[in-house]
Amino acid sequence: MIYxxxxxxxxxxxxxxxxGAYGAIPLIREVVLSxxxxxxxxxxxxxxxxxxxxxxxxVNLATYVGSTQAGLGGAFLAxxxxxxxxxxxxLLITSAxxxxxxxxxxKAVLAGLKPCITGVILATGVCMVxxxxxxxxxxxxxxxxxxxxxxxxxxxxxxxxxxKKKLSPVKLILxxxxxxxxxxxx
Amino acid sequence: xxAGAVTAVMAVTEVxxxxxxxxxxxxxxxxxxxxxxxGGYAMISVIENLCVEQKQWITHEDMMNITVIxxxxxxxxxxxxxxxxxxxxxxxxxxxxxxxxxxxxSFVIIFAISMFLDHFLEITWIAHAFWGIKIxxxxxxxxxxxxxxxxxxxxxxxxxxxxxxxxVILAADLLSRRISSIVLMTAAAIFSLGLYLIKEQRxxxxx
Numbered sequence: 001m002i003y004x005x006x007x008x009x010x011x012x013x014x015x016x017x018x019x020g021a022y023g024a025i026p027l028i029r030e031v032v033l034s035x036x037x038x039x040x041x042x043x044x045x046x047x048x049x050x051x052x053x054x055x056x057x058x059v060n061l062a063t064y065v066g067s068t069q070a071g072l073g074g075a076f077l078a079x080x081x082x083x084x085x086x087x088x089x090x091l092l093i094t095s096a097x098x099x100x101x102x103x104x105x106x107k108a109v110l111a112g113l114k115p116c117i118t119g120v121i122l123a124t125g126v127c128m129v130x131x132x133x134x135x136x137x138x139x140x141x142x143x144x145x146x147x148x149x150x151x152x153x154x155x156x157x158x159x160x161x162x163x164k165k166k167l168s169p170v171k172l173i174l175x176x177x178x179x180x181x182x183x184x185x186x
Numbered sequence: 187x188x189a190g191a192v193t194a195v196m197a198v199t200e201v202x203x204x205x206x207x208x209x210x211x212x213x214x215x216x217x218x219x220x221x222x223x224x225g226g227y228a229m230i231s232v233i234e235n236l237c238v239e240q241k242q243w244i245t246h247e248d249m250m251n252i253t254v255i256x257x258x259x260x261x262x263x264x265x266x267x268x269x270x271x272x273x274x275x276x277x278x279x280x281x282x283x284x285x286x287x288x289x290x291x292s293f294v295i296i297f298a299i300s301m302f303l304d305h306f307l308e309i310t311w312i313a314h315a316f317w318g319i320k321i322x323x324x325x326x327x328x329x330x331x332x333x334x335x336x337x338x339x340x341x342x343x344x345x346x347x348x349x350x351x352x353x354v355i356l357a358a359d360l361l362s363r364r365i366s367s368i369v370l371m372t373a374a375a376i377f378s379l380g381l382y383l384i385k386e387q388r389x390x391x392x393x
Contacts, residue, residue, distance in 0.1 A: 017260045049299065052316040054222045055292020056262030063293050067300040075297055079289060086261025087285055090269040091278070093255055105379060112378025113254045113371055115344035118334040119351030120367045121227050121253075125327030127359040132321050149321050157325065169231040169329075170221050173322045180318020181311060 002070045003077055009035055010062045010081035017058055028061055037065045058082050145183045152179065207276045208283040214241065215268050215287030222264050222288075228323040229264045230330040233271070243275045246337055257371060264288055343381070347374050 009031050017027055025047065032038045038046070050060040059079055066078030100106050133146045153176055160167040167175075214236055222229040230253060237243045244252075248270075256266035265285060272284025338344055351370050358365040 015260055017262075050296075052223070052312075052319075053292065053295050053299070054220050055289070055295070056222070056264050058262055059265075059289055059292050060296045063296040064300045067297050072297070075293070075300075079293055083261070083265055083285060083289060086259060086265050087269050087281070089259050089261070090255070090266050091273060091281060093259070094270055094273050097251070097255075104382065108379045108382035109375045110251070110254060111344070111382075112347060112374040112376075113258075114250055114334075115338060115346075115348035116351045116371050116374035117254055117257055117367075118331055118338065119348040119353075120257075120355050120370060121230070121327060121334070122331035122348075123352045123355035123359070124227055125324050125329075125331060126356060128324030128327060129321060131359075132317070132324060146317070146321060149318055150325070153322055153325050157329065168235050169228075169326050170217070170235075172326065173221055173223065173319055176318040176322030177315040178318070180315045180321075184314035184317055185311065 003074065005035060006066050006069060006074050006078045007081045009037075010066075010078045011084065013058060013062070014082040014085040025057070028058065032061070032065060037069055149176065149179045149183060208279055210241070211272050211275060211280050212283040212287040215272070215284045216290055218264070218268070219288040219291040222292075223319055223323050227263070227327045227330065229267070231326040231333075233267055234330065234333060237271050244271055246333075248274070250334065250337075254371075257367060343378070347378070 013028055013031055046064055050057040059082060062078040062082040063075045066074035129150055133143055157167055218232050221232050238246055238249055252267055252270045256263040268284040268288040269281045272280035
């Protein structure tokens with residue numbers, strides 16, 4: 001029964017995929033390969049596609065596997081299964097949070113967690129930009145075109161914040177796509 | 187009589203506002219879903235912009251809390267944020283509307299790719315556009331962190347924890363090692379809780 005297998009397989013991914021998109025990849029790989037839904041090579045390709053299309057990687061993979069295995073119904077079931085655990089968990093936590101938010105121990109834990117996650121996020125962003133600016137071919141240490149786009153986008157963001165309102169993320173992404181088209185297309 | 191009319195009007199507006207509330211949530215999270223490239227962190231900027239600054243559905247503090255909770259629970263951060271914001275705004279139905287909105291764009295796009303495009307990334311102009319987008323995503327993540335730092339209390343403890351976790355993750359990446367942020371977060375939580383308990387002990391001792 002492919003529908004049930006899809007549902008259970010991706011329910012497992014949804015339940016145990018801690019640590020964001022990249023933390024989840026080993027678990028997704030294990031599930032997808034063990035059911036024989038994808039081959040190693042297709043999985044690698046799909047991860048690259050997921051990075052280039054909007055939406056969480058887990059959701060993208062669930063939709064793709066469901067669709068190729070059992071059509072629209074399969075895509076729907078697999079996507080539902082991968083989302084369901086975090087949906088339920090967050091509902092429970094949100095309704096419980098009001099009750100524990102004033103507890104001094106909870107406050108102390110959060111006081112440690114918040115700066116930690118801020119540091120993690122900052123480092124993740126810096127790493128992403130640095131890795132993109134490393135040369136693709138490896139002949140030069142720096143991909144000048146990527147560095148140029150980075151400088152231009154950074155300037156636009158800073159200047160727009162100073163002069164008027166900070167450019168919205170949506171506009172920044174669209175601008176970056178245009179820059180990529182122009183700079184790499186020429 | 188007047189009071190009755192006012193109550194009636196209020197009841198009607200409340201009922202009227204509900205479906206549009208759900209519609210608003212659904213639409214806004216579709217927009218967020220369309221622009222969520224490269225994993226959860228990039229989306230923090232988009233949510234901060236739309237839900238905190240523009241619509242004012244949640245506060246910056248809420249956003250910070252949900253980011254922490256999202257990291258500590260399974261599932262994509264984006265889903266966690268959508269469920270949380272929707273629930274805050276309009277209860278269970280709101281959570282459903284926001285989460286469905288967030289998932290819809292990627293569902294449609296990937297479904298289309300799985301049907302028609304076997305070699306999506308080999309289309310040159312799409313690849314070029316995405317090289318640009320990936321840089322923007324990195325910048326957005328840095329920007330999200332900058333907003334958090336701006337609003338953080340500038341005391342030695344949070345600044346210290348932030349610096350340490352930044353350096354650890356950066357060093358791990360440069361040395362091509364993987365380190366789980368869960369491990370770091372657990373350490374930070376234990377450290378902060380420990381400090382608090384020691385302080386309490388001392389206070390109790392003095393009295």
